[in-house]
Amino acid sequence: MNQITQDKRMNDHKTDFDPLRDVQAGGGPGMRSFIYGHLAPEAFPIADLLAACEQSLREDGSLALQYGPQQGYGPLIDYLRTKIEHDEGLSLGREYLTITAGCAGALDAIARLFTQPGDAILVEAPTYADTLHLFRDHRLRLFQVPIDEKGLIVEATAQRLEELHRAGERPKFIYTIANFQNPTGVTLSVERRKQLIDLVRAHDVRIIEDDVYRDLRYEGEVPPSLFALDESHEAVIRVGSFSKILSPGLRLGWVTAAPQIIERMTNCGLRSMGGGDNPFAAHVVTAFCTRGLLEPHIARLREIYRARRDAALNALARSMPPGVTWTQPRGGFFVWLTLPASLLARQVIAAAEQRGVTCLPGDLFFAEGGGERNLRLAFSYLSPADITQGITALGDAIHSLNG
Amino acid sequence: MNQITQDKRMNDHKTDFDPLRDVQAGGGPGMRSFIYGHLAPEAFPIADLLAACEQSLREDGSLALQYGPQQGYGPLIDYLRTKIEHDEGLSLGREYLTITAGCAGALDAIARLFTQPGDAILVEAPTYADTLHLFRDHRLRLFQVPIDEKGLIVEATAQRLEELHRAGERPKFIYTIANFQNPTGVTLSVERRKQLIDLVRAHDVRIIEDDVYRDLRYEGEVPPSLFALDESHEAVIRVGSFSKILSPGLRLGWVTAAPQIIERMTNCGLRSMGGGDNPFAAHVVTAFCTRGLLEPHIARLREIYRARRDAALNALARSMPPGVTWTQPRGGFFVWLTLPASLLARQVIAAAEQRGVTCLPGDLFFAEGGGERNLRLAFSYLSPADITQGITALGDAIHSLNG
Numbered sequence A, B: 001m002n003q004i005t006q007d008k009r010m011n012d013h014k015t016d017f018d019p020l021r022d023v024q025a026g027g028g029p030g031m032r033s034f035i036y037g038h039l040a041p042e043a044f045p046i047a048d049l050l051a052a053c054e055q056s057l058r059e060d061g062s063l064a065l066q067y068g069p070q071q072g073y074g075p076l077i078d079y080l081r082t083k084i085e086h087d088e089g090l091s092l093g094r095e096y097l098t099i100t101a102g103c104a105g106a107l108d109a110i111a112r113l114f115t116q117p118g119d120a121i122l123v124e125a126p127t128y129a130d131t132l133h134l135f136r137d138h139r140l141r142l143f144q145v146p147i148d149e150k151g152l153i154v155e156a157t158a159q160r161l162e163e164l165h166r167a168g169e170r171p172k173f174i175y176t177i178a179n180f181q182n183p184t185g186v187t188l189s190v191e192r193r194k195q196l197i198d199l200v201r202a203h204d205v206r207i208i209e210d211d212v213y214r215d216l217r218y219e220g221e222v223p224p225s226l227f228a229l230d231e232s233h234e235a236v237i238r239v240g241s242f243s244k245i246l247s248p249g250l251r252l253g254w255v256t257a258a259p260q261i262i263e264r265m266t267n268c269g270l271r272s273m274g275g276g277d278n279p280f281a282a283h284v285v286t287a288f289c290t291r292g293l294l295e296p297h298i299a300r301l302r303e304i305y306r307a308r309r310d311a312a313l314n315a316l317a318r319s320m321p322p323g324v325t326w327t328q329p330r331g332g333f334f335v336w337l338t339l340p341a342s343l344l345a346r347q348v349i350a351a352a353e354q355r356g357v358t359c360l361p362g363d364l365f366f367a368e369g370g371g372e373r374n375l376r377l378a379f380s381y382l383s384p385a386d387i388t389q390g391i392t393a394l395g396d397a398i399h400s401l402n403g
Helices: A046-064 A074-088 A102-114 A129-137 A154-166 A190-203 A259-266 A269-274 A279-290 A294-319 A345-353 A384-402 B046-064 B074-088 B102-114 B129-137 B154-166 B190-203 B259-266 B269-274 B279-290 B294-319 B345-353 B384-402
Strands: A097-100 A120-125 A141-148 A173-176 A206-210 A236-241 A253-256 A334-338 A374-378 B097-100 B120-125 B141-148 B173-176 B206-210 B236-241 B253-256 B334-338 B374-378
Touching: A046 A279, A046 B046, A074 A097, A074 A253, A074 A279, A097 A102, A097 A259, A102 A129, A102 A206, A102 A236, A102 A253, A102 A259, A102 B102, A102 B269, A120 A129, A120 A154, A129 A141, A129 B269, A141 A154, A154 A190, A173 A190, A190 A206, A253 A259, A269 B102, A269 B129, A279 B279, A294 A334, A294 A384, A345 A374, A345 A384, B046 B279, B074 B097, B074 B253, B074 B279, B097 B102, B097 B259, B102 B129, B102 B206, B102 B236, B102 B253, B102 B259, B120 B129, B120 B154, B129 B141, B141 B154, B154 B190, B173 B190, B190 B206, B253 B259, B294 B334, B294 B384, B345 B374, B345 B384, B374 B384
Parallel strands: A120 A141, A120 A173, A173 A206, A206 A236, B120 B141, B120 B173, B173 B206, B206 B236
Antiparallel strands: A097 A253, A236 A253, A334 A374, B097 B253, B236 B253, B334 B374
């Protein structure tokens, strides 16, 4: 592919940095930032997306720019059906899919249409901080269940459900990021996936499966989705996204779920008023994907992010003092550090920022507390060289506090 | 401007019509549809938008495709500040604006962040049906206040507020479309705007001003916005949109409001997760607007839609039997018919559809009932010739029922 690499404004050192124009990598000018799971800036397929814009506008401009169908653009739904059949062996009718304004728009619609303020939701401890924020905007009450290196602990989930039932709480959903979880990078094992499906069927609770990292595996195979394992497709609402595999700026994702869920998401006031979510972006992405460009692009992204993951894990192995441990992500954007009992994450970050490197403290990722000795490192945005230097500086910071 | 007119799939007669691909003008194949306020398909500035895509991707692709700032893209906010200063004489800092996913995304965010289920909202009778739908998705309770040819009746609003207060209700918002209202086309008079501001200040209720038709005036001047008349900018949240003046498929709008409102909209979970609303579309629209292309485009749209409005009003004057009355919109997309006491709207539409023409019945636009003898005609989408023929057929249908 012909890539045009453009990153002029990415340099935080420049004096006219504008926080409403330039990339918000976090941490301020001159900082190596592991804060956000931003995409590798040099990996955007700019020339191919421009060609897709041209095709969409020249061949179909008056449709791409008009109000669209509320369920989403049919040819994109059809492309996704083909992709899901190829990747997961699932043959889905159009009535099982809808196009959304990214994963964020999907989760917001699920909260708006299928919950009420005060409803209980089970989340992983830790989980994606912005999902906690989004659910809290809808005034949902969040209860957490621990995870380990095999993902959500199903036995603990069952216990928590039973405790909540005894207290008169009937959780509406269990929110899980089963693949290459944000913030830990861990993946839910196949055995636990099957147990979790059995559990939610027994307890009349649905799963929201945030599956946005599925395509970004750097080794091995991705386990079958919870959505696929639930053959009835009644127990799982699965959310996918083009944000990690193409561009977050296009704000495009999708949901696979039972037809009655898709129908309610389609026939809401927001979609009725707007003519579906992001029709123009949907046309552009359809043009890109139906030219066969997404699959080689994903293959290229796997190479790029695998190299960053490897740089992060190698630097951690070299730089971290004894007592610091971390996860071994097989995909996705994140690695999760656990500090020894003598250190607090926010203390480490303060020392690291003095050495020009920053990341997020673990406590942001817990609904009910925890994470005071954890750090999340996003390795997607920085170059391998910056990752190596940044983690070396982080190691120095921890050494300085240990000493 | 170099326009590429593309409307191949607009022909409802074709046999492979796909409801998830082709324009949903409503009414099915072969029908002249006055149902939706879709944009004139031949008026999209396709070549200029393609150039804007090219500029955005080539000059700034890795920013346009990345997560964006939560408040919205600064250069677009700055363009809007210039436009608002030019159009309305208002000098606003960036802290008074935020970029949204169209008017729909703005209204959804307002409902999500500033209301609770069960809150009371005052709406015009009639008002935009999709806003009723959107508010109901948020479980808001809607109370209506009549309008006349000068817009919302302020005295009736005051009475309704006092009745509600006596019943223990404290409405959170009054939702008004003050310019070229959907569905009636009427415009709120300047005197009433001032009275309405005084009223809401006295009653501690805020106005949501849906101002998406402001630029589409076909004669005279647009009155000052409620947002401008409220010099404190505390009482009014004003919503604008590129959907009517450029493209609804781009899903881009804005809000002008007090800084604490903008800040809450900026710092919500949806924006935090998504990196603002529609960053790529914001870059494209910025490139289009900062080339100076929006103002001449709006001037051209005024010509196109004025001709459609005139075709509609002329055909109504020629075709309607005595006893039918209609509004005289000075802008926007809609004309509102009132049938004589002997006729019901749904009966008229059934007869009209047998003559190949359709529109929406008035009852859809009322929160608490009414409109059984009203029709909304959207004149934005059909050509002047189709408008003339469609309204002639509608007149025939009414005549046939009268006889």
